[in-house]
Amino acid sequence: MKLPAAQVAVLEAASANDAQPMDHLAETADLEPATVAGAAFALEEEGLVGVTERVETSATLTDEGRQYLENGLPETELFRVVREAGTETDLGSAIDAADLDGPQVDIALSNYARKGYGSVESGTITADPDADPDDDPERRVLAALADGESIADEAVLDRLGSRNLINRHEDTYREVWLTDDGITALMEGVETADTVGEVTPELLTTGEWRDVEFAEYNVEADAEQAHGGRIHVLRRTAERVKDVLVGMGFEEMDGPHVDADFWINDCLFMPQDHPARTHWGRFEMEQPTEIDDLPADLVERVRAAHRDGVDDGEGYHSPWDESFARKLALRGHTTSLSARYLSGLEVGELEPPQRFFSVEKVYRNDTLDATHLLEFFQIEGLVMAENLSVRDLMGTFTEFYEQFGITDLEFKPTYNPYTEPSFELFGEHPVTGEIVEIGNSGLFRPEMLEPLGVDCDVMAWGLALERLLMLTHGFEDIRDVHGTLVDLDFLRNAEVVY
C-alpha cells in the first residue's frame, strides 16, 4: 500500500494497544500537530486508525478567587465574626470586624443568606450554630482546584464561575490507535507515495506537475484558527446605512469635525445661552480657538434672526455675540453640516428637491453609561422640497428602518430650538422589550431657514448609529460595541444585520 509520507509516519507511530494523544504522536513522528491531525483523519477515513475525541473541562482560580482562598470568602469571614460574638450581633460592627468594605459587603450578605449561615434583619445579623465555614463547598472546591485536582461538582463550579472566582476552560483531546486493518496494512508493508503537497513555481515551469500525484487535502481536519483583520461591525453598519440612503436618493455631505459654533449652533437658532452651548455639553478647542472666515452677510442675518426674529417670530432679544459664534469646538451634532450645505457655501445654492445625508462622528461631554458615549456616530439627513409634512418624515423613517428589520417605530413630539414640529423616534429593544430612543427629527423653522436663504420646506433628522446597532443586535450596553471592554470574539464574528 502506498500512502503519503505523513500518513505513513502516523501509522508507524500509532499503537494497537494504546490510544495515543495526537500531540504525543506529533512528537514521535517529528511532525507539526496540524499535519498529524490531517494525516490521522485521512487514515481514519481509510479505516486504518481510529480517532477518539475527549473534551476535558478544567478551571483556574481568578485573582479574586485566589485572594478568597487565602483570606477566606467574605461570607465565611462574616460568619466567623458573628459566631465569635455569640449567635447574633449588630450588622455594622460585624462588617467592620470582618474587615469588609466596598462591593465585598454585598457579596458577603447575599452569599451569607444563600448558604444558610444565618439571616439579617433590621440591622441585626444572626449565625446558625450548626453551620460550619470550614466545610463550605465553594471554599473546598477553590482549594482543590488550586491543588490541581479535577472537580466533578458542576453546581459548585457554575456558582464559582458566576462569582468570577474561577475561569473555566474546555480542551479537546484526540487520541489515535491502530485498527485491525491498520495492523494488517503495516504487516503487508506500507510505502511512502511520492505525493506533492504544494504546487511550486518549479513544478509549473518544468511542466512536471502533469506527472506527479497530488496529496489530497482533508478540508475537515482540525487546524489552528487564523484571525485576519476585519472592519469593525459599527463601521460596516455605517457603510450599510450609507448604501441604504444612497438607494433612497440621498447624496453624502462632508465637513469638519471641529467647527465654529456659528455652524453648530447659531445657524440653528440655538440661543447663545442654551445649556448645550456651555462647557458642560461641548468640547471647546484650546488651539486654535476661533474660525478665520465666516460669511459676513449670513452672520448679519443670523444675528438679526436671534435678536428680532423672522416673520411673526419674536426672536430671543438676548445679546448675540459674534466672538462666541466664531469659537471652535468638536461638533455635538452633524446638523452643522446641514447648515453648511443649506447656506449654499458647500455645493452652491440648492434648488428643491434635494436630499442629503452623512454618517459621521459627533462629540458630547456626557457621562458614560450603558446608553451614552462621549463620541458616537450620527446619521444626519435632510430633505428639501415644497410642501413637506410630518407624514413625509414618518414615511422616510419607516422606509429607512424597515431595511434593518425595524418595523415598530414610535414617534413622540419633542422640542428643538431649530425645528417645529419636532419628533423623537423610538424603537423596541429586542431583548429587554424596552422602548429606546433612536433619533430626533423635525421640520426646520423659518428662523433657521430664512437667514440661510432657503424658501421651501426642509425636514431633517439625527439618528444614532450605535442605537440602531443595539436594536439589530440586542446589545444592552453600548460599551459592548466599542471601547476597551469589547469582547474580541464578538468583533471577530459579528455580522451586520439588515
Ligand SMILES: N[C@@H](Cc1ccccc1)C(=O)O
Ligand atoms: N441635531 C439633533 C438631531 C436633529 C437634526 C435635525 C433636525 C432635528 C433634530 C440631535 O443631535 O439630536
